Amino acid sequence: MRRRATLQNTLSVLGKLAATITVTWFIVSQAGLSIEELGTIDMGIFDIRAGWLVASCLILLGGFFSTAVIWALIVRDIGGGSLTWREAVAAFMIGNLGRYVPGKVWQIAALGALARERGVSATGATAAAVLGQGAGLIGAMLIGVVAIPSLATDNISLWIVPTALLTATLFGLSPVVFNAVCRIWFRVARTEAPEGLSNRDGARWILLSLGSWCMYTGAFWAFSRGLGLDIGLLSSASAFAAAYVLGYLAIFAPAGLGVREGFLIALLSSSVGVASATGLAAAARLWVTSVEVIPAATFWVRRFNNEGRTHDHG
Numbered sequence: 001m002r003r004r005a006t007l008q009n010t011l012s013v014l015g016k017l018a019a020t021i022t023v024t025w026f027i028v029s030q031a032g033l034s035i036e037e038l039g040t041i042d043m044g045i046f047d048i049r050a051g052w053l054v055a056s057c058l059i060l061l062g063g064f065f066s067t068a069v070i071w072a073l074i075v076r077d078i079g080g081g082s083l084t085w086r087e088a089v090a091a092f093m094i095g096n097l098g099r100y101v102p103g104k105v106w107q108i109a110a111l112g113a114l115a116r117e118r119g120v121s122a123t124g125a126t127a128a129a130v131l132g133q134g135a136g137l138i139g140a141m142l143i144g145v146v147a148i149p150s151l152a153t154d155n156i157s158l159w160i161v162p163t164a165l166l167t168a169t170l171f172g173l174s175p176v177v178f179n180a181v182c183r184i185w186f187r188v189a190r191t192e193a194p195e196g197l198s199n200r201d202g203a204r205w206i207l208l209s210l211g212s213w214c215m216y217t218g219a220f221w222a223f224s225r226g227l228g229l230d231i232g233l234l235s236s237a238s239a240f241a242a243a244y245v246l247g248y249l250a251i252f253a254p255a256g257l258g259v260r261e262g263f264l265i266a267l268l269s270s271s272v273g274v275a276s277a278t279g280l281a282a283a284a285r286l287w288v289t290s291v292e293v294i295p296a297a298t299f300w301v302r303r304f305n306n307e308g309r310t311h312d313h314g
Contacts, residue, residue: 047228056222060291063215068092070208071132077201079194080124087118093296138169139209144242173199239267
């Protein structure tokens, strides 16, 4: 039985890997990039500007921290308990490491477990993570929708996702629907609904998430400037946000790996050329991962050190 389970897990991982490679290559090929061109990309095309790169890292880190605070705010709003901003940032950054595992549930599960250690309801923390991701996707879509015409002006199907998402958002924020969903949720969770929770809170979560996405996209623009590329703020911001949403929808790819870069190349190639867009997409993946993983690892080590001290004193 154990051997069969191992075989099934192996086949599942290989299947997801194959799907990621196939979709990524399809997108890149649509951008007009061949295997020969991939091998001839010269990273020397970049003109490094250290000041812009440092600024981009700080802005991006601020975006991560702001999203963590929004998550803690949602936890409080839905009656899950209270977290200090320090606790929220540490838990959120560590939990974010789950994004790099195939599937979208590991990050949410990790947040629930970490929040429970702080005395916060795991159910509330998990629900807040789902709501936070939904609000974040809507915020990203509001910025990324500008980039859709540049991907394919004659492809009406590309408008289906943003149209459906925005329609569902407006529908879900209506008082009747919002209150009904809340009643069902708290009944299933077997907890009492907090007083004063309304659709205005949902709208506030989305607006705050939009603010976080202004930081994320602004950081990407600063990063592109740090590499010496002259891309307009609106073009770079909308492309980065749209690529994130489209990569997120690729459930089989951990953290949108590969798929997101393919869309980013397709969206930016008309502005800076295929070679520069490809180099930027690859560098951006390393940039985002580094700014996310290094602080997360720091929080993780500190967490274990604190647990060790507590154990020693016990």
